[in-house]
Amino acid sequence: xxxxxxxxxxxxxxxxxxxxxxxxxxxxxxxYEALDVIQKGCEKGIKSVGRLWEEGTLFLPELVMGAEAMxxxxxxxxxxxAKGGARPKSLxxxxxxxxxxxxxxxxxxxxxxxxxxxxFEITDLGADVPVGKFVDEAEARGxxxxxxxxxxxxxxxxxxxxxxxxxxxxxxxxVRVMVGGAPCSDEWAREIGADxxxxxxxxxxxxxxxLLAARG
Ligand code: B1M
Numbered sequence: 001x002x003x004x005x006x007x008x009x010x011x012x013x014x015x016x017x018x019x020x021x022x023x024x025x026x027x028x029x030x031x032y033e034a035l036d037v038i039q040k041g042c043e044k045g046i047k048s049v050g051r052l053w054e055e056g057t058l059f060l061p062e063l064v065m066g067a068e069a070m071x072x073x074x075x076x077x078x079x080x081x082a083k084g085g086a087r088p089k090s091l092x093x094x095x096x097x098x099x100x101x102x103x104x105x106x107x108x109x110x111x112x113x114x115x116x117x118x119x120f121e122i123t124d125l126g127a128d129v130p131v132g133k134f135v136d137e138a139e140a141r142g143x144x145x146x147x148x149x150x151x152x153x154x155x156x157x158x159x160x161x162x163x164x165x166x167x168x169x170x171x172x173x174x175v176r177v178m179v180g181g182a183p184c185s186d187e188w189a190r191e192i193g194a195d196x197x198x199x200x201x202x203x204x205x206x207x208x209x210x211l212l213a214a215r216g
């Protein structure tokens with residue numbers, strides 16, 4: 001299994017989208033857990049790509065190719081995640097997106113898929129989402145939680161503006177805010193008045209459960 005996961009990571013590091021997709025299909029044929037293949041294979045690969053890019057070993061086109069390979073594998077693995085955990089009754093409605101100015105959507109989409117697989121109704125607004133749109137959609141759909149992803153230190157301040165917008169519309173407390181993404185932390189969530197931070201997709205499911213249960 002480890003050699004297989006290493007192969008998945010390597011296909012992402014090498015930006016080989018065909019190989020990444022082929023391995024993802026093979027993983028499902030072998031009935032490997034989709035979440036394991038994502039977290040211990042592909043995600044490890046894309047994190048190495050980021051590190052190598054930061055060190056100057058890889059250049060932007062290679063970063064893009066790594067992301068493309070990751071997305072091709074995820075397109076195969078996501079439906080398996082959703083199938084595995086589908087629940088008949090919704091545990092609550094979560095509006096999710098990546099904050100404005102930020103186009104990183106791989107982690108956000110993984111979180112959305114895991115929430116959906118675990119029984120939450122999801123409205124996925126995509127990436128580069130304006131602050132007001134999060135709140136408009138939550139209001140319109142009666143959502144109990146807004147989940148805001150940010151991958152850049154320059155865009156994470158948008159998460160704070162979502163909390164401020166809720167305050168402005170007297171919705172703070174009625175609609176909970178969850179933040180996540182590489183530069184975020186518990187401390188950041190506290191500082192901006194968000195209701196919680198999740199470090200990965202599994203933690204996001206537990207956090208959504210407790211935030212929506214607390215809301216009643
Ligand atoms: Co960019 N990028 N990128 N990038 N990129 C990072 C984030 C960076 C850390 C790379 C680096 O320097 N090592 C760096 C940010 C530095 C900083 O701000 N401190 C960076 C940069 C600088 C940039 C550009 C500015 C580069 C440039 O153009 N010069 C540019 C910005 C574009 C923009 O957004 N305006 C850019 C562009 C890109 C690509 C387009 C090439 C591509 C994105 C493709 C896409 O998403 N469609 C890309 C990629 C792939 C990365 C790295 C390598 C990988 C991100 C990823 O998909 N990880 C990343 C390096 C890294 O993160 N180590 C990097 C896999 C994913 C599963 O993990 O997204 O962390 P992650 O999500 C996790 C958790 O964080 C958490 O759960 C997920 C699953 O476990 N999570 C949440 C995420 N959101 C959550 C929300 C929640 C809860 C949990 O609730 C709300």
